[in-house]
Amino acid sequence: MSDGPVILEMKSITKVFPGVRALDNVSMSVRAGEIHAICGENGAGKSTLMKVLSGVYPHGSYEGDIIFEGQEVRFANIRASEHAGIAIIHQELALIPELSVTENMFLGNEVATRGVIDWIAARRRVVELLARVGLDIDPDIAIKNIGVGHQQLVEIAKALAKDVRLLILDEPTSALNEEETANLLDILRSLRSRGLTSIMISHKLNEIAAIADSITILRDGKTVETLTVEDGSVNEDRIIRGMVGRSMESRFPSHTPHIGERIFEVRDWVVEHPQVPGRLVTKHANFYVRAGEIVGFAGLMGAGRTEMARSIFGRSYGIWHGGQIYIDGREVEVTSVKEAIAHGIAYVPEDRKMLGLNLLDTIKGTISSAGIDRISKRGVIDLEASAAAAERYRTAMRIKAASVDVGVSTLSGGNQQKVVLSKWMFTEPRLAILDEPTRGIDVGAKYEIYGLINELADQGKGVVMISSELPELLGVCDRIYTVFEGRITGEADARTATQESLMRQMTDTAA
């Protein structure tokens, strides 16, 4: 397949932001009908390169040439690139939750005669397009009522509606579970067999090794190499070597736990859904964490792990119906986030843009925001202490930024996650609850974050790690609870557990 003609060529692309050279002379070429993957560490410039290609950064704001289907193109905006047959699907979906599938698909692209939308024709077309991505859902259903996996497919169908010839997907699977991921990859394969070219960014290297025809690797804004995949010759380790410039012997840092007393315990915890009366999202949960222990929570997406964690964190989610929290054996009342922080609980949310960050704030402001009481007296902040703390975490966490005064909105996804982690480390918690801490993070940074988690444990803290990636839980945790539909269905020693045994408990209520 990868011997088709070259459909896209990007030549010596350079893109500079104030203080950052995000792309430095990057070139890549994509052949018609292939799936071309882009890999690289956080901040390597992957998203930026795709934004240049799709007209998000208009012609003139970067240097270099783009040649698409044999012609030099100069897009002034996204509309222009869509018109030329290039569509981009950003990681954060752009669908409007309140509108129906049909309405979303034709937003800005309406089937209209003289401004009057022909909904009947639109629906017919939607059903046709949904079939192409293997979706069998009611086109009138509101977007908010379908899962992320289906939303992703609707996005693709929406792109197909515009008659695209090059589809760009920026981390399409980072919010999908395994089944949804497998499904998405199948759809991409079937679109490829019909001649659609796609470019895909992902940090999930196993997917890339499985689906890509060629792989371009970026490091620090430069092209490192382009690999051609011929019948499985490129494996994950090969990609990692290109990304980080050396081979990684192991995906997880080795760690010998020193486990002490129980420092945190939850008994009989019951939480009701905030909007749906009578629906329990946490059903009589019991668990404990010991000093120096890393405890995993495995479960399918939607199993209720986030809901449970947030309700424990100062009842910041749902309606509490009962249950006790014990810290160091003593029962405590934790009814607000402030109290939770004061009791040494930290919660790093999974959705960093919506829940973890104020995107208008700087790195410095963000890092001291949760532990602000540590550096203020009677409401007056010690600004020097705030700056010093930010500098310390920037170095320790290797946050890639020109200074701690830059806005967090300009950071790459991985670096934003490090800032959120720093914000909570700064509160010096006794129990750190990390909700999907490595989502959207590159292998190298993942390794660093695992190391940080180990460090926390070695300082005698308790760590709770919620993750949907079983290998990660098995590699990092000491003990793992499985959750199914709001109920804790099992507990396993991570040394003896396997993916299969966990999976059974994650899906089986009888366990």
Place this chain on the structure above:
Amino acid sequence: MKALRQFFGANMRQYALFGFLIVVMAFFAWQTGGRTLHSENLQNIIIGWSYVLVMALGMLFVIVMGQIDLAPGSVAAVVGICLALSIKDWGFPWWAGILFGIAVGTAIGMWQGAWLAYIGVPGFITTLAGQMLFRGLDQHISNGQSVPVPPQIVKIGSGFLPDWGPHTGFNNPTLVLGVIAMLAVIYREIRRRGKIVRGGGVVPPTWVMVARLATVVAALAILTIAFANGRPGTSFPVAGVIIVLLVIFYHFVETRTTIGRGVYAVGGNKAAAALTGINIKKVYFIAMTNMSFLAAVAAIMFVGKSGSTGLSDGNGWELDVIAAVFVGGAAVSGGVGTVVGSVIGGLFMSILSNGMFVLGVGSDWSAMIRGLVLLVAVAFDLYSKAQGRPSITGAIMRGLRSRRKETQGEEQVRPEVAKI
């Protein structure tokens, strides 16, 4: 261009507005043959517009946290009549009248804050209701009469500093204040620089600092002389001193206090603020209370200036105040804006009005021009904000526009920014 950036530092937007302010002043000075720069006119500007500048300080925090207050004009009217009647009818001494007025204003603020924070009625509705409610209350209490206030309060509203010391031909207290201001500016800059250097940061070259300081000090010197050489017995107005003190205080609140940070956090991302341990209700309550407290302060200065309460006191004030804050660079979507910016915005609008007044421009044209200036200022802001951030986050939070269009908007501003 690099030198320019260094000269202005991080607050390009604020300096740009400030520069524009100077241009407008120069224009009016030229058109009126220098009349607008006479000390008497400058004093008039400060005295006449003090209420806008004072209330802008409160409105800023309300707008930054993503709310709005439509009631401060009505609140000021109620405070004014309560103050005047408590002195005239109840025999309160003038200072007790002031305290009473401030207490009334603060209590009204707590009332509005409670509806917003603890019952959850949006600020727009709470204060729209408040606007009617307190306007009605003012009419009810005053019964249509105009009540005079004692001379001490007149002094606060339109008085001058007492002169003392050797006969210099200038007003001595004004000179002293000016010198203190210059020294404070120099001290702060040097201290800040020292801190950055000690922290291992990089600072712009010395000449940049010297040039920057020289400009600011020269501006201060000109202002000092202008205020000090007025008619004998006039000086920098008492109202101006009050405003300067309030600006310093609220600048401190903005940059150095946890409650200040809380306001920005709530306005930037409410859900994230909640998960950071910020008490959103408390932030709402305090900011709304503070707004009405400042409306009370403004009311005292205003009735002092007028000498008595009037039926139309406070009418439409909220609009001038809100305009000042937005001209000063605050974002409609919340999370963005500064105290200093709002004050400059307020000064800008007052100098514009005053200049047109002195030029003899009718109030019809004056209103139209101010409206256009507000539009252009906010449009310029959206277009040139380095990150295009305010509009973007606002829209993401509200989901009003599709994401694509925003990112597009964000990018279109970029080449423009590079040119500045």
